[in-house]
Amino acid sequence: MSDIEINAVCKSFDGRKVLSDVTLSIRSGEFVAILGPSGCGKTTLLRLVAGFESPDRGTIALGGTTVAGVGREVPPEARDLGIVFQSYALWPHMTVAGNVGYRMKVAGVPVAERERRVAEALETVGLAGLGDRRPAALSGGQRQRVALARCLAARPSAVLLDEPLANLDVHLRASMEEEFARFHRATGATMFYITHDQAEAMALADRVAVMDRGRLMQFAAPAELYRCPANPMVAGFIGEGYVIEAEGFAPTGPERGEANLLGQRVPVRCARGTGARRNAWISLHPESLRPASDAEPGLSLRVLRTTYRGAFTRVEAAPDGHPARFSLNLPQHHPVRAGDSIRVTLDDGWVLPEAA
Ligand SMILES: Nc1ncnc2c1ncn2[C@@H]1O[C@H](COP(=O)(O)OP(=O)(O)OP(=O)(O)O)[C@@H](O)[C@H]1O
Numbered sequence: 590m591s592d593i594e595i596n597a598v599c600k601s602f603d604g605r606k607v608l609s610d611v612t613l614s615i616r617s618g619e620f621v622a623i624l625g626p627s628g629c630g631k632t633t634l635l636r637l638v639a640g641f642e643s644p645d646r647g648t649i650a651l652g653g654t655t656v657a658g659v660g661r662e663v664p665p666e667a668r669d670l671g672i673v674f675q676s677y678a679l680w681p682h683m684t685v686a687g688n689v690g691y692r693m694k695v696a697g698v699p700v701a702e703r704e705r706r707v708a709e710a711l712e713t714v715g716l717a718g719l720g721d722r723r724p725a726a727l728s729g730g731q732r733q734r735v736a737l738a739r740c741l742a743a744r745p746s747a748v749l750l751d752e753p754l755a756n757l758d759v760h761l762r763a764s765m766e767e768e769f770a771r772f773h774r775a776t777g778a779t780m781f782y783i784t785h786d787q788a789e790a791m792a793l794a795d796r797v798a799v800m801d802r803g804r805l806m807q808f809a810a811p812a813e814l815y816r817c818p819a820n821p822m823v824a825g826f827i828g829e830g831y832v833i834e835a836e837g838f839a840p841t842g843p844e845r846g847e848a849n850l851l852g853q854r855v856p857v858r859c860a861r862g863t864g865a866r867r868n869a870w871i872s873l874h875p876e877s878l879r880p881a882s883d884a885e886p887g888l889s890l891r892v893l894r895t896t897y898r899g900a901f902t903r904v905e906a907a908p909d910g911h912p913a914r915f916s917l918n919l920p921q922h923h924p925v926r927a928g929d930s931i932r933v934t935l936d937d938g939w940v941l942p943e944a945a
Pocket residue numbers: 602603607625626627628629630631632633634785
């Protein structure tokens with residue numbers, strides 16, 4: 590298995606910077622998702638790792654060997670990578686088995702061994718018995734499984750996937766997510782998985798690299814991205830988060846403090862060593878607020894809009910005469926309508942680090 594070291598990589602196209610100083614250290618066997626809005630440079634980063642593009646500056650190493658940068662350029666076929674594209678990229682004139690075994694055939698793997706590995710790979714992705722079909726006679730999900738089987742059969746030490754589920758419907762996506770998780774467990778391969786779907790990233794990955802406009806914003810485990818975003822971009826991108834300005838932050842413990850929000854002192858979490866400050870941006874999620882009991886102080890908000898979400902109602906609300914906007918979930922047995930006033934308590938908030 591291979592670790593992937595991306596060090597201070599820059600890339601421009603036609604004088605426009607697409608990747609700025611991206612450094613990412615992926616451990617061998619780790620499942621990493623690259624998450625970010627359209628155009629932020631995800632595919633470009635994958636193409637650099639794969640060897641389809643070369644960096645203007647910086648280096649890339651796979652399994653301890655530098656493959657790009659400092660005057661070195663290892664060709665894609667010599668990088669021991671499997672690649673799975675959104676478009677599957679199967680040969681239409683070959684059978685499923687032919688597609689899965691193609692790389693081994695080119696590499697001169699003996700027929701018997703090849704057939705055994707093809708059968709094994711098809712079995713793993715739940716396509717046993719479909720080896721003689723052509724890709725055209727398969728559903729989208731089955732085609733994506735063939736692409737996975739092809740990858741599996743070649744036994745690469747790292748697999749790069751570029752939005753492999755983007756063409757599939759919601760139900761199929763969920764079952765393919767499981768397929769990827771299984772694939773990862775079965776092979777132990779390092780996974781470099783691009784998506785712009787944060788639920789997918791959070792569900793699958795050990796760590797998620799959030800990118801924005803060619804820069805790495807934060808690289809952390811899903812729970813840390815959710816609980817401790819590094820900056821306003823990550824705070825707003827993950828888990829329907831939003832930020833609210835508070836005043837007079839003062840620490841009360843190593844990773845805790847209090848701030849004034851709408852005239853009330855509220856408890857918040859912060860990074861170790863965060864000092865007192867006049868203004869602080871607090872990152873919240875809809876789950877951070879709940880209706881206040883009669884005994885609690887609570888923030889008074891006016892309901893602006895409600896949206897039915899099945900198990901709960903999403904409520905957008907604001908204090909009268911104040912620009913702040915809050916978003917929270919109310920259970921269905923707590924009916925509210927636009928114009929109602931509600932009192933809520935803050936259960937959890939995170940102070941964005943100063944640099945933000
Ligand atoms: N070969 C190229 N020549 C010129 N510009 C390019 C080239 N490849 C990518 N770009 C530009 O670089 C930027 C990043 O593109 P990239 O495909 O890496 O984004 P992405 O994060 O994968 O987006 P998406 O989620 O839409 O796939 C875009 O503005 C794109 O237009």
